[in-house]
Amino acid sequence: MDLLYANDRKGEYPDSWYAATVDPLPLSPSLKGETRADVCVVGAGYTGLSTALHLAERGFDVVLVDAHRVGFGASGRNGGQLGSGQRMEQDGLEALVGRDDAHKLWHLAEDSKNLVKDLVARHKIDCHLKPGIAHACFSNREVRAEHEYTEHLSAEYGYDQIEPLDRDQMQALCPSPKYVGGSLDMGAGHLHPLAFALGLARAAKSAGARIYENTHVHGIERGEKITVKTDQGRIVADQLVLACNGYLGNLDRKVASRVMPINNFIAATEPLGDDIAKVLTRDVAIADTKFVINYFRLSHDGRLLFGGGESYGYRFPSDIAALVRKPMLEIYPHLRDIRIDYAWGGTLAITMKRMPYLRRLSPSILSASGYSGHGVGTATHAGQLIAMAIAGEAEGFDTMARVPATPFPGGTMFRSPLLVLAMTWFALRDRLGV
Numbered sequence: 001m002d003l004l005y006a007n008d009r010k011g012e013y014p015d016s017w018y019a020a021t022v023d024p025l026p027l028s029p030s031l032k033g034e035t036r037a038d039v040c041v042v043g044a045g046y047t048g049l050s051t052a053l054h055l056a057e058r059g060f061d062v063v064l065v066d067a068h069r070v071g072f073g074a075s076g077r078n079g080g081q082l083g084s085g086q087r088m089e090q091d092g093l094e095a096l097v098g099r100d101d102a103h104k105l106w107h108l109a110e111d112s113k114n115l116v117k118d119l120v121a122r123h124k125i126d127c128h129l130k131p132g133i134a135h136a137c138f139s140n141r142e143v144r145a146e147h148e149y150t151e152h153l154s155a156e157y158g159y160d161q162i163e164p165l166d167r168d169q170m171q172a173l174c175p176s177p178k179y180v181g182g183s184l185d186m187g188a189g190h191l192h193p194l195a196f197a198l199g200l201a202r203a204a205k206s207a208g209a210r211i212y213e214n215t216h217v218h219g220i221e222r223g224e225k226i227t228v229k230t231d232q233g234r235i236v237a238d239q240l241v242l243a244c245n246g247y248l249g250n251l252d253r254k255v256a257s258r259v260m261p262i263n264n265f266i267a268a269t270e271p272l273g274d275d276i277a278k279v280l281t282r283d284v285a286i287a288d289t290k291f292v293i294n295y296f297r298l299s300h301d302g303r304l305l306f307g308g309g310e311s312y313g314y315r316f317p318s319d320i321a322a323l324v325r326k327p328m329l330e331i332y333p334h335l336r337d338i339r340i341d342y343a344w345g346g347t348l349a350i351t352m353k354r355m356p357y358l359r360r361l362s363p364s365i366l367s368a369s370g371y372s373g374h375g376v377g378t379a380t381h382a383g384q385l386i387a388m389a390i391a392g393e394a395e396g397f398d399t400m401a402r403v404p405a406t407p408f409p410g411g412t413m414f415r416s417p418l419l420v421l422a423m424t425w426f427a428l429r430d431r432l433g434v
Contacts, residue, residue, distance in 0.1 A: 001314055002249060003246060003247055003249070003261055003314060003347050004067050004068070004216070004247050004249070006314060006315060007263075007314075007315065007316040007345060007347070008068070008072075010068065010214070011027075011068050011069060011213065011214045012068075012069075013069060013071075013072060013076065013194070014077060014344045014345070014346070015342065015344060016076075016077060016194075016266070016268075016342055016344040017268035017299065017303065017305065017341070017342040017344075018076060018077065018192060018193060018194040018195075019076070019194060020342065021192070021195075021299075021301070022192070022194050022195050022198060024069075024198070025070065025198055025201055025202065027069070027213060027214075028070075028211045028212055028213040029212060029213070030212060030213065030214045030215050030231075030232060031063075031065060031212040031215040031230050031232065031233040031235070032232045032233050033232075033233045034233060034234050034235075034236065035063060035210075035233070035234075035235055035236075036061075036235070036236045036237065037061045037062060037063040037210070037235060037236075037237045037238075038055075038060045038061040038062065038237065038238050038239065039051075039055055039060055039061070039062050039063070039237055039238065039239040039240070039241060039390060040062075040063050040064075040065070040226065040228050040235040040237035040239070040240050040241070041055075041062060041063070041064045041065070041240075041241040041243055042065055042066075042217050042228065042240070042241065042242055042243060042244055042251070043066060043073075043242070043243035043244040043245065043247065044064055044065070044066035044069070044070040044071065044072070044201065044211065044213070044243075045071065045072075045073050045074060045075035045076075045197065045243060045245060045379065046075045046196075046197060046200065046375060046376070046379035046380045046382075046383065047241075047243035047245070047368050047369070047379045047380070047382050047383045047386070048064055048066070048241070048243035048383065049064070049070065049071075049075075049197060049200035049201055049204055049383065050119075050200060050379070050380045050381070050382070050383025050384055050387075051064075051241050051243060051382075051383035051384075051386045051387050052064040052204040052209040052211070052383075053200060053203050053204040053207055053209065053383070053387075054383060054384045054387035054388070055209070055387045055390065055391075056204060056207035056208045056209040057207050058387065058391055060387075060390070060391075061208075061210075062204075062208070062209040062210065063209075063210045063212065063235050063237065064204065064209055064210065064211045064212070065211075065212045065213075065215040065217060065228070065230065065235070066211075066212075066213055066214075066215065067214070067215065067216040067217070067247070068213065068214065069213050069214075070197060070198065070201040070211065070213065071193075071194050071197030071198055071201065073245065073246065073247055073346065073347060074245060074246060074346050074347060074348040074349075074375060075193060075194075075196075075197045075375070075379065076193055076194035076197050077193070077194070077266070077344060077345075077346030078193045078264075078266075078346065078348070078373075078375065078376065079190075079193075079266065079285070079287075079295045079296075079297070079305070079307045079373075080190045080191050080192060080193045080285070080297065080305075080376065081133055081188070081189075081190050081285045081287060081295060081297070081376060082113055082116055082129075082133075082188055082189040082190060082191060082376045082377050083133060083185075083188050083287075083374055083376075083377065084109065084110070084113065084133075084159070084161075084162070084185050084187055084188045085106060085109045085153075086105050086106075086108075086109050086355060086374070086378070087354040087355060087356070087371065087372045087373065087374035087378070088353060088354050088355050089149060090102055090105075090106055090152065090153065090156070090157065091149070091152060093105055093106075093355075096353070096403070096404065097402065097403060097404075101399060101402060101403075103157070104399045105399065105400075105403070106157050108381065108385075108396055108399060108400065109377070109378070111381060111396075112377035112378055112380065112381035113187065113188070113189070113377050115377070115380060115381050115384060116129075116189075116191075116196075116376065116377050116380055116381075117129065117189075119199075119200065119203070119380070120191070120196070120199070123199055123200075123202070123203040124199075125195065125196055125199025125200070125202075125203075126195060126199070127191045127192040127193075127195035127196040127199060128191055128192045128195070128300045129189055129190075129191040129196075130189055130190055130191070130283055130284070131186050131187075131188070131189045131284070132184065132185070132186050132188065132189065132190070132282065132283070132284030132285065133184075133185050133188035133189070133190065133284060133285045133286070133287060134165065134170070134173060134174060134182055134183065134184045134185070134284055134285070134286050134287075135182045135183045135184075135185070135286075135287055135288070135289070136170060136174060136176075136178075136179040136182045136286050136287070136288040136289065137170075137179065137180060137181050137182045137288070137289050138178060138179065138180065138288065138289060138290070139180065140180060140181070142181075142289050143166075143167075143180055143181035143182065146164070146181070146182055146183050146289075147164040147181075147183070149183075150162050150163070150164050150183050159187070161185060161186050161187030162183055162184065162185040162186070162187065163183060163184050163186075164181075164182075164183050165181055165182050165183055165184055166181050167180045167181050169181075170182050172281060173280070173281055173282055173284070174279075174280055174281075174286055175277075175278060175279075175281070176331045176332055177333070178330065178331055179288070179331075182288075182289075184284065186284075188285075189285075190284070190285040190297050191376070192300070193376065196376075200380075215230050215231070215232075215233075216230060216231050217229065217230055217251065218230065218231065219251075220240065220251060220252075220365075222362065222364075222365070225237065225238065226238070226239070226240040226364055226365065228240060238364065239364050239365070239366070239390055240364060240365045240366075241365075241366050241367070241368075241386055241390075242255065242361070242365065242366070242367040242368075242369070243367075243368060243369070243382075243383070243386075244369060245259070245261075245348065245349045245369040245370070245371065245375075245379070246259075246261035246262070246347040246348050246349035246369075247261070247347065248349075248369065252361060252365075252367065254359075254361060255357065255359070255361070255367050255369060257407040257408060258351055258352070258357050258370065258405045258406070258407050258408065259349045259350075259351055259357050259369045259370040260349060260350055260351070260408050261314065261347050261348070261349050262311065262347070262348060262349070262350055263311040263314065263316060263345050263346065263347055263348075264307060264309075264311065264345065264346060264348060264373070265307065265308070265309045265311065265316075265317075265320050265323055265324050265343065265344070265345045265346075266305060266306065266307040266324065266343070266344060266345075266346075267305075267306050267307075267320070267321055267324035267325065267328065267340045267342065267343040268299065268303045268304070268305050268306075268340070268341055268342040268343070269303050269304045269306070269335070269338050269339065269340055269341065270303065270338060270339040270340070270341050271301060271302040271303055272298075272302055272303065272304060272338070273302065275334075275335075275338075276298065276302060278332075278334060279298070279304055279332060279335075280297070280298055283297075283298055284297070285297035288331075290308075292308065292309075292327075293307075293308065293373070294306070294307070294308040294327050294328075294331060295307045295308070296308075296328075296331075303341070304328075304332075304335070304338075306324060306327075306328045306331075307324070308324055308327035308328065309323040309324045309326065309327055311323075311345075314347075316345040317345075320343040320344060320345055321340040321343035323343075324340075324343060325340060348371070348372075348373060348375070349369055349370050349371065349372070350370060350372040350373070351370040351372060351405060351406075352405070352406040352407075352408060353403070353404065353405065353406060354372040354374075355370075355372070355403045355405070356368060356369065356370050356371050356372070356374075356375075356378055356379075356382060356400065356403075357369055357370040357405050358382060358385070358386075358397060358400040358401045358403075359401050359405075360389075360401065366386050366389060366390070366397075368382040368383070368385075368386060368400075370405075382400070385397040385400065
């Protein structure tokens, strides 16, 4: 199944609240014929856009291609949460890579948040960036673990922007009967993800990057030069960057065996009006402790943007709104009569250890993907790290590339049944509360 076209109309953004609340960029041309570049970047999400921007600012001739539109994939559909740290928590990273590299990974994660904030400010990107993400827990056992982790971040990493929340404090922030405590991280944030992606695209174009949309890459020839084959042309480049995430397909089997696409879904309610205070009393985002995570926040026009729902295959369900409404009502039963105005799905990508997969596939090919739901900052930063590596400053990229990456059992052949099995298991764990 070609996930580029399995659930979406060619060259069109989904019918999301995000797409309805931005001014799209003028359509860039499709590539026809042959062109040459220092670097070809495949995929115009956060990774590809950031790579193109940072390379162009350094004087490289960059061609960026996407099978659809800039920000078409997960970068323009996600929950908009700019989280702290890596996707794996720091104590887990300490066990996986050792204390020294765990500290380096923490600092790289802090750099990723700062990079997003700097790009928004420097390029005047109107994406409603706001501070604050709360982590919400369902049990006292989870609350104790969350509070211990906040203490660990303070003691080991000197991070002082996160505070523990007891039951009363969580209820005062997020009055859901399900949550019994957690933490509030004011160093994290949230934003309009598609507006951010479009802002990166404008900045990349202004810096001199050449962007081609509706340009499907279907093959790569490796040699002294890299030849990237598209439907109507080809790019001959010194360097190639694969920034495809869940839409990689068969462009590289090594990456595909370690990075698995999954789908996720978001719904936007009607404006809540006076009911906003019954959902969130502060304009922060929420992410909870379910394996099939619930994540939500308020939009700038007063809607609840709620992400969640179980997906057992690669086709989007026929009624996404009904799928998302179920977990939304578990958290907020009083919203049972609220109207859902928008509901959409998107394809992201995960790895076995939930850490992004950054690798040199050859001396002239670099790849970054597998952000596992933590991509707003990490994917944007990966693009900067790739640009720096191509320019000869590879320390940050190499630190990320040292993180072990286990292939999924069975490689690409068994990804679909493996996805069904994994989602069934995680959903069962959520229901049992284990």
